[in-house]
Structures are given as C-alpha cells and as structure tokens.
Amino acid sequence: KAGVTQTPRYLIKTRGQQVTLSCSPISGHRSVSWYQQTPGQGLQFLFEYFSETQRNKGNFPGRFSGRQFSNSRSEMNVSTLELGDSALYLCASTPDRVDTGELFFGEGSRLTVL
Amino acid sequence: ILNVEQSPQSLHVQEGDSTNFTCSFPSSNFYALHWYRWETAKSPEALFVMTLNGDEKKKGRISATLNTKEGYSYLYIKGSQPEDSATYLCAHRTDRGSTLGRLYFGRGTQLTVWP
Numbered sequence: 001k002a003g004v005t006q007t008p009r010y011l012i013k014t015r016g017q018q019v020t021l022s023c024s025p026i027s028g029h030r031s032v033s034w035y036q037q038t039p040g041q042g043l044q045f046l047f048e049y050f051s052e053t054q055r056n057k058g059n060f061p062g063r064f065s066g067r068q069f070s071n072s073r074s075e076m077n078v079s080t081l082e083l084g085d086s087a088l089y090l091c092a093s094t095p096d097r098v099d100t101g102e103l104f105f106g107e108g109s110r111l112t113v114l
Numbered sequence: 115i116l117n118v119e120q121s122p123q124s125l126h127v128q129e130g131d132s133t134n135f136t137c138s139f140p141s142s143n144f145y146a147l148h149w150y151r152w153e154t155a156k157s158p159e160a161l162f163v164m165t166l167n168g169d170e171k172k173k174g175r176i177s178a179t180l181n182t183k184e185g186y187s188y189l190y191i192k193g194s195q196p197e198d199s200a201t202y203l204c205a206h207r208t209d210r211g212s213t214l215g216r217l218y219f220g221r222g223t224q225l226t227v228w229p
Contacts, residue, residue, distance in 0.1 A: 004157070033216065042118070042219040043203070056216050090158070101146055101207060103217065105157040 002027065004106035006091050012112045018079040021109045025072050025093030031055075032074040033103070034066060037088045046089075049074055078111075086113045118206050120220035127194050128228050134190045135223040137204030141185035148217060149178055149189055150203040158203060161189075194227040201225070 005024040013019050025032050033048040033056075045058035049068035066076040072093075078085055088110050092103035119138045127133050139147065146165045152158040162171040167182040175192045191198055201224045205217035 035219075040221070042221040043205075043217075045216050045218070048216055058216075101217075102148065102160040102163050103150075103158075105150075105159070107155075107157045 004091055004093050004104055006089075006106035006109050008109060009107065010110050010112075012114060013081050014114050015081055015083060017081050018077060019081060019111060020075055020077045021089055021091075021111075023074045023076075023091030023093075023106060025074070025091075026104055029093035029095055029104070030072050031094040031096070032068055032072065033092050033094070034074070034076050035090045035092065036060075037090065037108075038084075038086070043090065046076065081113045083113050086111060118204060118218050118220040120202075120204055120223050122223060123221070124224040124226070126226045126228065129195060131194050131227075132190065132192045133194055133225065134188050135202055135225075137187045137189070137220055139185050139187075139204075139206040139218075141182060143208040144182045144185075144206070146207040147180055147182075147187050148205040148207070149187070150205065151200045152203060152222070153200045161202075191225075194225070196227045196229050199225055199227050 007022045031050045034046040035043040036046055037043050046060055047054055047066050048056045052068045063079045068074045088108045090105050090108045092105045121136050148163050149161040150158040151161050162178045164180040169180040171178050178189045180187045201222040203219055203222045205219045207217050
C-alpha cells in the first residue's frame with residue numbers, strides 16, 4: 001500500500017511569491033491534515049480536511065489556505081511569502097476510524113524563502 | 115494553545131543502555147496521547163496511541179505508559195541500539211469524533227545511540 005506522497009520535496013521561493021504544496025493520502029483515507037515545523041518548534045497544526053470540507057484550522061494567518069479534492073488529494077497554498085514561512089510542511093492522512101486517530105505522515109515539503 | 119512538554123530535549127546513550135523520556139500534557143479534556151518516532155530524512159511513524167489512564171503499550175524493546183490524571187507519559191527503550199537513533203515526538207489530542215486530525219505536539223526528544 002503506497003504511503004502519503006508529498007510534492008515537491010524541496011523548493012526555494014522569494015519573499016512575496018506564493019507556493020502550492022500537494023499531498024496524496026493513503027488510498028482510502030479521507031482525512032488530510034497539514035503541519036508546519038520550524039527550527040526549534042514542535043509540529044504546528046495548520047488545518048484538516050475531510051471529504052473536501054475544512055473541519056479545523058490552526059492559528060495561522062489567512063495567507064495560509066488549503067483545499068481537498070474529491071479524490072482526497074489535498075493542496076495547501078501560502079501567498080505573499082515571508083522569510084518566516086521557511087519550514088518543513090508535513091501532510092498526514094488518517095483512517096476514518098475514530099478509535100485510534102493515528103496519523104500517517106508524508107516525508108514533507110521543505111520550503112526555503114529567500 | 116495546549117502545552118505539551120517533552121524532556122530531555124536530547125539524549126546520548128551507549129548501545130545497550132536503557133533509556134526513558136517524559137511527555138507532560140494538560141490533564142483536562144484528555145482524549146488520546148500519541149508517540150511518534152521520526153528518523154532523519156524520513157516521515158514520522160506512529161509508535162503508540164494510548165487513550166486510557168494506566169495504559170501500557172509495548173512494541174519490541176519500546177514501551178510506554180500513560181497517566182492521564184497527572185498528565186504525563188513515559189517512553190522506555192530497553193537495550194538501545196544505533197537504529198533507535200531518532201527524534202521521539204509525543205502529541206496530545208482533546209477532540210473526539212468529528213476532528214480526527216488535530217494533535218498538539220511536543221518539541222521532541224532527540225536520541226542518539228552510539229555503538
């Protein structure tokens with residue numbers, strides 16, 4: 001069974017640009033969540049999607065947005081990039097079972113903003 | 115913001131040593147506590163998900179305990195091996211039902227096992 005796939009793995013942008021990151025969940029998983037990791041910080045929750053609907057959003061500015069498609073693939077977009085947006089962005093998918101809620105992570109997209 | 119604290123921040127041990135880490139979390143509105151192992155250049159992988167006070171889980175040489183009343187969990191590694199070198203993350207979840215994906219993570223404990 002293929003794992004969670006994130007693209008691109010690495011990218012470099014300049015301040016003011018925008019970026020779109022993609023996440024393909026494990027087949028059959030309908031929930032996708034996104035996390036940001038910056039140096040010295042724990043993973044920070046960005047948002048979660050289930051069946052194309054955003055169910056939860058973390059404390060990030062409106063420049064951070066996302067969506068989910070009917071095939072459960074998800075994208076997140078960051079507009080007007082700032083230096084502080086340089087981070088590893090992790091996507092995770094979740095089975096529909098409520099009893100575990102274990103997250104299955106991708107390897108991440110590492111964004112560098114110059 | 116829920117504060118999940120992990121200690122120590124980093125740990126260096128010799129092969130064969132046993133070690134343990136601590137995760138503390140708010141005890142109110144508890145639903146689940148997760149442990150993840152994150153090797154460099156790979157994706158985090160779930161070790162344990164615990165939901166009940168007093169839970170003890172084991173996977174090979176790794177085990178974990180949970181105390182929800184006082185808000186802490188311990189992760190133990192018996193007879194550490196170099197392949198155990200990784201960052202160990204704990205994460206706390208308060209939601210139940212409709213929002214499966216949101217976890218509050220600690221900053222992790224980075225373990226290095228020297229041969």
